[in-house]
Every structure is written in C-alpha cells, then in structure tokens.
Amino acid sequence: MAGRPMIEVIDLHKSFAENHVLRGVNLSVEEGTTVVILGSSGSGKSVLMKHIIGLLHPDSGRVLVDGEEISKLSGRDLNRVRRKFGMVFQFSALFDSMTVFENVAFPLREHQHELSESQIREVVDEKLRLVDLDGVDRKMPAELSGGMRKRVALARAIARDPKIVLYDEPTTGLDPITTESVNEMIENARDRLGVTSLVISHDIPSAFRVADRIAVLHHGKIVEFLPPDELRESEHPHVRTFLQTWFGRA
Numbered sequence: 001m002a003g004r005p006m007i008e009v010i011d012l013h014k015s016f017a018e019n020h021v022l023r024g025v026n027l028s029v030e031e032g033t034t035v036v037i038l039g040s041s042g043s044g045k046s047v048l049m050k051h052i053i054g055l056l057h058p059d060s061g062r063v064l065v066d067g068e069e070i071s072k073l074s075g076r077d078l079n080r081v082r083r084k085f086g087m088v089f090q091f092s093a094l095f096d097s098m099t100v101f102e103n104v105a106f107p108l109r110e111h112q113h114e115l116s117e118s119q120i121r122e123v124v125d126e127k128l129r130l131v132d133l134d135g136v137d138r139k140m141p142a143e144l145s146g147g148m149r150k151r152v153a154l155a156r157a158i159a160r161d162p163k164i165v166l167y168d169e170p171t172t173g174l175d176p177i178t179t180e181s182v183n184e185m186i187e188n189a190r191d192r193l194g195v196t197s198l199v200i201s202h203d204i205p206s207a208f209r210v211a212d213r214i215a216v217l218h219h220g221k222i223v224e225f226l227p228p229d230e231l232r233e234s235e236h237p238h239v240r241t242f243l244q245t246w247f248g249r250a
C-alpha cells in the first residue's frame with residue numbers, strides 16, 4: 001500500500017528571465033522514505049528544493065508539504081510549515097566558536113524559550129545519542145572529523161523534531177570513508193526517527209546506497225522516478241548516459 005505523501009510537487013514551472021529552469025516537475029515523496037533528487041550541475045535541484053521550503057514561488061504549479069500548499073502561505077503559517085523541515089547543508093555550517101552542545105542547543109534556545117536548561121540538556125543528549133555521538137558534547141567542531149561534523153549538523157537539524165530532513169549535497173567533496181559514514185547517517189535517520197528525507201545530490205553511488213527512490217532531474221523535468229534497482233535498468237537515454245559515468249558501460 002502506498003504511504004501518505006509528505007511532499008507533493010505538481011506541474012511546477014519556474015523561469016529566471018529566459019532561463020526556463022523547471023518545466024513541469026512532478027514528484028511525490030511518501031512519509032518515512034528517502035528520495036534522492038539526482039541531476040547534473042545546473043539542472044535545477046536547488047531551485048526545486050527552494051520551492052519545497054517556500055523560499056521561491058512557482059510561476060505555475062503547486063507544492064504541498066504535509067497536505068498544505070506552501071507557496072500560498074506567508075508569515076506565521078509559512079513559519080509553522082517550515083518548522084517541519086530540518087536542513088543539513090553541504091559544509092555542515094556549524095558555528096565554529098561554539099561547542100558541539102551549543103551547536104545542537106542553538107535552535108532550541110532560539111525558538112523554544114519555554115525549555116529549561118535541564119530540558120535543553122536532555123534534548124541535546126538524546127539527539128547526539130541518535131546520531132551515535134554521545135560523549136563529544138564539549139568538543140569544538142574543529143576537533144571532529146568531517147563525518148562527525150555532519151552528524152552534529154544532523155543532530156542540530158533534528159533538535160526540534162522535524163518531519164522532513166533536507167540534505168543539500170551531503171557527500172560532495174568527501175573522502176570515501178566519510179561518505180560512507182554520511183550514507184549510514186542518512187539511513188539511520190530514516191530508520192530510527194521515521195523522518196521523510198529528501199537529498200539533492202550528484203553523487204551516484206551515494207544515491208544508490210541511501211535512496212528508496214531516485215528522481216532524475218533533466219531539462220527541467222523528473223525523467224525517471226524509481227527504486228535504485230529499477231533505475232539501473234532504465235532505458236531513458238539521459239539516465240543511461242548519466243549512470244554510465246559511474247557504472248561504466250552497460
């Protein structure tokens with residue numbers, strides 16, 4: 001049985017002047033699953049992501065998050081829906097001058113003034129445990145490996161219990177071992193937290209590792225949307241060429 005859609009993108013179009021970036025994107029992400037949007041540089045992955053969090057408005061089409069049309073919302077309603085998202089960025093974007101503890105506590109201190117210091121401590125400890133990072137709370141980000149920094153970024157992203165985690169190029173520029181630990185982290189977040197995950201990437205092996213379904217964005221459309229095993233068998237000419245850059249000739 002198909003799960004409930006957490007994110008739905010329906011016939012989304014977006015141009016910047018003459019540049020028609022999104023040309024009728026359709027995508028449905030089921031609750032609790034991981035979808036990777038795979039596409040070459042400049043294919044519009046970030047533009048699509050920005051529509052999903054309501055940072056850009058569609059020229060036409062709709063984006064629904066947990067059943068609400070985000071592009072129609074503003075002010076408090078938009079903030080309420082944005083709270084459903086946690087973001088993990090390419091460069092982790094941690095505050096270098098703060099300890100790991102303070103990094104994870106940051107969104108709680110910013111937005112949840114009702115929490116006492118001991119409640120904050122409880123939440124931070126829980127989130128650090130979830131990403132397998134207990135015991136590093138007093139360290140500074142610079143003392144951690146790249147993979148550990150990513151996990152701190154995830155702990156911070158999930159501090160306020162989002163329903164959806166967005167990962168922006170989480171493995172770009174990482175060595176193979178760190179990439180593997182980030183892949184594992186994305187899988188664990190889905191399995192332990194039940195979050196819906198949307199990953200934008202051009203890292204083919206990582207996409208095949210973490211995705212329940214992969215959406216290939218090409219020329220402004222999703223040209224395939226399939227589980228990894230089925231995508232490998234795709235007859236779509238662009239998908240074949242794109243995958244051959246990694247898997248070699250079929």
Ligand SMILES: Nc1ncnc2c1ncn2[C@@H]1O[C@H](COP(=O)(O)OP(=O)(O)OP(=O)(O)O)[C@@H](O)[C@H]1O
Pocket residue numbers: 016019021039040041042043044045046047048202
């Ligand atoms: N705010 C903007 N104003 C004008 N053009 C934009 C804007 N944002 C994106 N674009 C254009 O939209 C196209 C898609 O950009 P986007 O950043 O979404 O690509 P991408 O697939 O995320 O690429 P990469 O993998 O390199 O990050 C590009 O041609 C870019 O120049």
